[in-house]
Amino acid sequence: MEASPFPYQGPLEPAEVHGRDDLVADLVERVTSGRVTALLGPRRYGKTSVLRRVAADVTEVATVWVDLYEVTSMADVAVRFDDGLAATTGRFASTARGVAAGLAVNLGVVKVELTGPARNRPDPALAFHSLLQVLVNVASRHRSLLIVDEFSSIGRVKGAAGALRTALQDHYRDLGIVFAGSHPSMMRTLFTARPEPFYGQADLVEIGPLESTAVERIVGSGFASTGRDAGHLAARINAFTGGHPQRAMQLADACWRHTPPGTSASTETWAMAVTEVRRASADGMERLYSGFASGERSVLRAVARGGSIYGTEAGLLDLSAGSATHARQTLRNSGDLTELGGQLALVDPMLADWLRRRFPI
Ligand SMILES: Nc1ncnc2c1ncn2[C@@H]1O[C@H](COP(=O)(O)OP(=O)(O)O)[C@@H](O)[C@H]1O
Ligand SMILES: [Mg+2]
Known part of the structure; x- marks a missing residue:
């Protein structure tokens, strides 16, 4: 089977990253000049992909890549740093x-x-400390780049951020450092709240949706390079997704699979693709929705319809002003809601679409 030019699961290969030139250039400049950086953005916006590209572009620098996804203990943290160094x-x-x-x-x-026999088991905090000594020691001899992906999980492990800060603080010149994370408010807290070890230690850089011109180019060239014509698809994808990178690629992939080689995508192609992606994500949406508290559900529904979360529109959903404000904050913290041009919006356009169809009023 012909490989799709629109991968939509997991991070992209460095050569597949398009439409992020300015961000990549900015990050390369930051890591080569030793400015510690925190990259913030919702899940599936392409943070890991962009950082892979940065690591590939700074060829003279060795990259240590640490993934802290869902770490819950010091042992977890030590293991992830060990994995990063060993790789x-x-x-x-x-x-x-x-x-x-x-x-x-x-x-x-x-x-x-x-995980070995208890009596031989090292203290995880000591193991972490030793690994950090290895990291900074080697970094003082070779120009290195440390990428800590899914950094926000570190907030759950007592003492881990402090140990990391202590080990790194004298080596900001030897190491390029980028922390990336998907929980925008947790990330912000880690770098901007006074009691946090990394308070004031990094510049915050945000990754936004893909520009419509980037989506246009990505879709057009993916079709063209496989002997197909995208027609007006890019505009539809932009309108539907607002540039959400992963959803844009998922829809482009579905359209592409409904476009035989040598033909052009049409309105029917788009309709089939949307139906298919809706069907593929419906179960997940149901589960996701049932995991939200009731005030959050109401706010999500109101925002999905472009309505206010206060006043009469919200009244239909039986939402008090207090619980609306609270739910809005929780949803922004979790990265489910965002503000675009002063307007609240759902981060995931497929969830917004599901809500509008599932709850017509
Ligand atoms: N520059 C890009 N161009 C096109 N699609 C992208 C781009 N960056 C990310 N994506 C899409 O988003 C998906 C998730 O990217 P990933 O880097 O894993 O995001 P994150 O690390 O922010 O969760 C990719 O599989 C791809 O479909
Ligand atoms: Mg990622």
Whole structure:
């Protein structure tokens, strides 16, 4: 089967990242000049993809990639840093092995040690500390880039952010550092609230939706390079998704699969694609929706219809002003709601679409 030019699951390969040139250039400039940066944006906006591209572009620099997705304990954090260090290659890796040996750290086997027999088990906080010593020691000899993806989860592990800050703070010149995270408010708190170890330690950079011209180019060239014509699809995709990167790609993929080689996408193509993506996501939407508190559900419904969360429109949903305000804050914190040009909007256009169809009033 012909591979789709529109992958929509998981991060993209560096060469597949388009429409993010300014952001990539800004991040490359930041990491090469040693400015610590936090990259904020909702889930599936392309943070990991952009950072992969940055890592690939700074060829003279070794990248240590740490993924803190859903860490809940110091042992988790230590294991993820161990994974990141063990996955390095080249000169960084050989220096790291030497430094680690000197500190009695066995790179790549911390997980085994932390889950082994209790009496031999190292203290996770000490293991984390040693791994950080390896990292900063090697970084002082080779230009390196540390990427910590899904950083916001660190807030759940007591002492982890503090240990990381202490280890890194004297090495901001040796290391390019980017922290990325999908929970916008948690990320903001980690870098802007006074009691936090990383308070004031990073510049915040936001990743937004894809520009409509970028979607136009991505869709057009994906069709053209596979012998198809996208017709007016890009405009429809833009109107429906508002540039949400993953949803735009998912819809482009569905349209593409309904367009045989040598033909042009049409209005029917679009209708079939939307129906298909709706069907594929319906179960997930149902589950997602039932996980929201009742005030949150009402706010989501009101915002999906473009209505106010206060006043008569909200009255139909039986929503008090107090609970509307509270739910709005929770939903912004969780990255489900965003503000676009002063207007509240759902981050996920498929969820907005599902709500409008499921709850016509
Ligand atoms: N620059 C881009 N161009 C087109 N699609 C993109 C782009 N960046 C991300 N995407 C889409 O979004 C999906 C998720 O990207 P990912 O980098 O994993 O997001 P995040 O890390 O923010 O959750 C990708 O599978 C792809 O479909
Ligand atoms: Mg990601």
